[in-house]
Every structure is written in C-alpha cells, then in structure tokens.
Amino acid sequence: MTRKQKRLSVIAAGLAFLGAATGFSFYALGQKASYFYMPAELATAIVQPGQRIRLGGLVEKGTIVHGRGASVAFFVTDEQRSVKVTCTGILPDLFREGQGVITEGTFGPDRVFIADSVLAKHDERYMPKDVADGLKARGVWEQSKTR
Structure with a gap:
C-alpha cells in the first residue's frame, strides 16, 4: 500500500466514523422528540398510544379539581x-x-392526558412562544401592555 492509499483509507475510515456517529445522534434525538399540540390540533392529529407530546394552552376556568394526595385534574x-x-x-x-401552561406526557386509554410535568408562565407578561402563537392565531390571547 502506498503512502497516498494509506492516507485515503484513514480519511475514508474517519468519514465513515463521523457519518455513523451523526446517524446515531439523529436517531437518538428523534426518539426523544416530543411534539407540541394545541387542543384543537389534537382532533386531527394522529398520536400513537404512549407517544410523548407537549400540550399547551390556557387552564380552563372552573376546571381545577384537587384529588387525593398530590393529584390534580384540570382542562x-x-x-x-x-x-x-x-x-x-x-x-x-x-x-x-x-x-398559559405547557404540559408534557402521554394519553391514557380513556383519552385523558397524563402529565408528568407542568410548566406555567413565569410572570404576567410572559407566555411560551408556541402557546402564544397558537392562541393569537385563534384570537384568544393578547399580550399585556403593562410593564
């Protein structure tokens, strides 16, 4: 094997290694992706049982029910x-x-969303961008003008 062939084989092996590492990284990230939905979008979306998603919107008034222990139900x-x-x-x-709230979790067999994390907006002027954009598109939410 000549010097040029050795160099090309090392470069080819390095590129193959980088390609494999990139492929495995994208595969691993794809498995952990959780998609964001608004309640109206879920009517037409195909969500597999056990698929992790993010559900965002507003906590509906009059729907918070505290159960036994630390369990809470709301819409x-x-x-x-x-x-x-x-x-x-x-x-x-x-x-x-x-x-505004974003919940992350899966749907149960009775089509009730089982959240394992709940994120609320951190002050009166902030709304998560995806939630704000979705609510603004429906004419439901306007950003507060107070400072």
Whole structure:
C-alpha cells in the first residue's frame, strides 16, 4: 500500500466514523422528540398510544379539581376545544385558572392526558412562544401592555 492509499483509507475510515456517529445522534434525538399540540390540533392529529407530546394552552376556568394526595385534574383549552389533564405531583406556584401552561406526557386509554410535568408562565407578561402563537392565531390571547 502506498503512502497516498494509506492516507485515503484513514480519511475514508474517519468519514465513515463521523457519518455513523451523526446517524446515531439523529436517531437518538428523534426518539426523544416530543411534539407540541394545541387542543384543537389534537382532533386531527394522529398520536400513537404512549407517544410523548407537549400540550399547551390556557387552564380552563372552573376546571381545577384537587384529588387525593398530590393529584390534580384540570382542562387545557384554546377556546375551541378542551383536553382533560391529570397530574400527580407538585404544580408550579404560578399555576392557576386562565394562565398559559405547557404540559408534557402521554394519553391514557380513556383519552385523558397524563402529565408528568407542568410548566406555567413565569410572570404576567410572559407566555411560551408556541402557546402564544397558537392562541393569537385563534384570537384568544393578547399580550399585556403593562410593564
């Protein structure tokens, strides 16, 4: 093997290694991706059982029900549709009716969303971008002009 052939084989092996590493990285990231939906989008979306998704919208007024222990049930709405959410655990301090919220979890067999994490907006002027864009498109939410 000549010097040039050795160099080309080392370069080819390095490129093959980088290609394999990139492929495995994209595969691993694809397995952990969770897609964001608004309640109205879930009516037409195909969500596989056990598929992790993010559900965002507003906590519907009058729907927060505290169960036994740390379990809470509430509805997330975008003013067109609502989805029942159950969560066991501690909710954020700013979690309340009418607030923007993003929940992450899966759907149960009874089409109730089982959240394992709940994120609430952190002050009166902030709304997660995906939630704000979805609610603005439906004419439900306007950003506060107060500072």
